[in-house]
Amino acid sequence: GKKKPVVVVTRKLPEVVETRMRELFETRLNESDRPYTQAELVEAMRTADVVVPTVTDRIDGAVLSQAGPNLKLIANFGNGVDNIDVLTANNRGINVTNTPGVLTEDTADMTMALMLAVPRRLSAGIQALANNEWSGWSPTWMLGHRIWGKRLGIIGMGRIGQAVARRAKAFGMSIHYHNRRRVPTDVEEALEATYWESLDQMLARMDVVSVHCPHTPGTFHLLSARRLKLLKKDAYIVNTARGEVIDENALIRLLENNELAGAGLDVFEHEPAVNPKLAQLENVVLLPHMGSATIEGRIEMGEKVIINIKTFMDGHRPPDRVLPSML
Ligand code: 8YV
Incomplete structure (x- = not known):
């Protein structure tokens, strides 16, 4: 038969995924729980037919030049x-x-969790109980803000943005969005979503803003200092x-000066480093990049990777090919 492709997987994956990969490919696994070093990554690139990296592997021009x-x-x-x-x-x-x-x-579920956790002060409540600070119910204690009836501004109306919109609509929010392209009318109508061609104009009017676009050269610091200042002082921001x-x-700076109501962040600019100033803030909920962290999801991600490799090795176009023009 055909020679099996050498597939290097840079991180430990769920066992069922690794087992299936071993059956299908000449698979080299990372048995440790840590990411590859730069040297290990380059070695993988030099020797593999297929490399399976994750978000923790930076495959830049320098690394690619050693493929x-x-x-x-x-x-x-x-x-x-x-x-x-x-x-x-x-x-x-x-x-x-x-x-x-x-x-x-x-x-989308994790986005809703953050969207509820910050305005409804979930961490403050959990901490108060843990610290034995609860002396009984009070009509004026631990009051947050409702999201029901509020305006949600979605930046990036792709698959995840739309899944958030469906949930937020069911929570009684009105849906607004900014996207490079307007989504099809039937989608817009089903979500009762309002399209804003101008991101600036949308930002100034939202109660909650949630980020769902990819990071590309074009979206780096899309929410710049100038744009963040357009947000209402009582607005919340969520980023998954x-x-x-x-x-x-x-x-x-805005959160420190109470020029924003709060933020729910699952992702950070310099992961895994989290700016210590963020942890000092009372009006934030911070998560360690857990948005897609379900066992079911991770297994399905592995299945997708396997299908892409198999299809490619069989000489066909893999279903989830990413072209530069798509970014
Ligand atoms: C993954 C993610 O955990 O898929 C993404 O874009 O950010 C996460 O769901 C990560 O990318 C795994 O490589």
């Missing part, structure tokens, strides 16, 4: 591909795929997309 002659596919275990220089990869004849769809609902989309220092 071996056999490397033909980078099958990202994850949806966002901002960890990969897709253009340079394509120019070198290396295909890139991702895992869209299977983490949409989980990420990528930290780089928000100017984190500018966001921190």
